[in-house]
Amino acid sequence: MALQYLVSLAVVGVVLADQHSHVSFSLGGAPKVTHHASHHHVPVHHTPVHHAPVHKPRVHHPKPHHPRPAHHAPVHHPQPSYHPQPAYGHHEPAEPACAANTTKPWCLEDAEYPLYEIKHAAEYHYEKLLSLYADVADLSTELSVERPKTLDEETYLCPSATAYVRPLRAINTEGKWRVIVNNVDVHYETLTQTTRVEECLTAGDACPLVPECYESSCLQKSIYHRFLVYDPYDQYFPFAVETFKLPASCACLLGAYTIDH
Template sequence: MAMRLLVSLAIVALASADVGSHVSISHGAQPAVTYSAHRPHHVPSYHPAPAYHQRPTYHHQPAAYKPAHAYEADPPACSVNTTKTWCLEDDEYPTYELKAAIDYHFKSFKNLYADVADLNTELSVERPTTLEEETYLCPSETAYIRPLRAINTEGKWRVIINNIKAHYESETLTQTTRIEECLTSGNACPLVPVCYGSKCLQKSIYHRFVVYNPYDQYFPFAMETFQLPASCACLLSAFTIDH
């Protein structure tokens, strides 16, 4: 009876104890029995996160290739004593460097050069030379030129591939264009009455040449655009007469 009373008192004491307290009950010589009021903690199951929540972003992007130095050629010596935007003679023309570069890149250069092959235009602008045959309103001078240097449409001097014999070719690499320059640009048109307010006007055309860029070590050739004189017109008030 006494033993039952002791067990009942122990149970009551255990129920009234604070959370986290411990109660020890000894029964004579028996080893002490410890009761813990700790409630087992909830251990969450392991859910590994996905390897990538989104596509990885690479902040470093390889930069586009640019030549080591900008191609900013100074005005050549051949441009000193002329007002033209091209040179037909050039004592500083890099003939040796051009031959070496063309030989090294011959296959790629040949494909580029094929777009501007030499023109057979010797008779394309045959014109009368005397007033008895025909009269032009504005006097002009026509020529076929092979420029060695010229100013491109961005205002920069460039070396143009011309008169180069390279890679054991039997033919000479040339780039020819036709130009027509007004001899009295800005003046009144001859044979036109003053009351019409006429004037001679220089007209231009855009032409493409293969040029040499000594600063590009991978492929030192490119196609660039040049503005050259193409014809001479007579401007009458609000309209233009072309010929």
């Protein structure tokens, strides 16, 4: 009997030991089984895990685009060396200084004559200038018939003065002073404009040698002459042909026949 009891205890002990349990006995009764957590830990070897660095995708934030203004290369326009000015209509020139030294509507001498500017402008516009000059060059009266010098040849009823002039400035038919192209050397050619003028010396007076019974007076007659002029205020083509009223002859005007008693 005792042996059977011991065998039973052995079996229970094996079972409990297998379940990591602890069996305790008491003197007065059945054995008490008390469960205890096992204090034996199986050593675990942790292999260090190397994690590859995580590369986060870079988020591209585009910068605001501010288009730059287009820079265009400046267009070069060749400028003539004579530096043209605005047209006459915008800047009316004042009366030239030479006008103070004469009572005539032209100047034969001019200290302010723009010869240098005219020459450079003429060279720059040479071909077009020649076409204009050809229109007025044939109007030169330098070779026209001169008046007789003695009374034996012919007698004039009214005294007058005749001259061949090359004006540097003159007043045109609109009452404006203009610069006349004269004595300008351009490409081995000299541009000149000569005109014949005849002025009455006693305009408005009675004609000499005419009997007093005739009403008479000396009358100044004029002719319209064209000159090639230089316009310093024209920035495109500073030359033009304009019209001028010049004295051409002196005539004797006869009126009604009168008889004085």
